[in-house]
Amino acid sequence: MRRLKALREEIDRIDEQVLRLIARRMRIVEEIAEIKRDMGLSIVDEEREKTLLAKLKKRGEELGIRPEDVELIFRLIMLMSIRRQVIGH
Numbered sequence: 001m002r003r004l005k006a007l008r009e010e011i012d013r014i015d016e017q018v019l020r021l022i023a024r025r026m027r028i029v030e031e032i033a034e035i036k037r038d039m040g041l042s043i044v045d046e047e048r049e050k051t052l053l054a055k056l057k058k059r060g061e062e063l064g065i066r067p068e069d070v071e072l073i074f075r076l077i078m079l080m081s082i083r084r085q086v087i088g089h
Helices: 002-039 046-062 067-087
Strands: none
Touching: 002 067, 046 067
């Protein structure tokens, strides 16, 4: 039982790190949105998304994560990013 508790505590620490990284990413996304607005660029860049997903899926696979799981996670993160750029914080 101690081992289970220790592993769950480790997952909790990792989850905290993941949340902090997502928050950091969203702050950067807000800066990108401002630059895009100033330059008159579209919020959505389908070519960038396609390239990024391919790179992330490849890297995820190298790390032992199924490519479809990587895509699922990062499509959600990209949707959050687009939403943040459109409606703000």
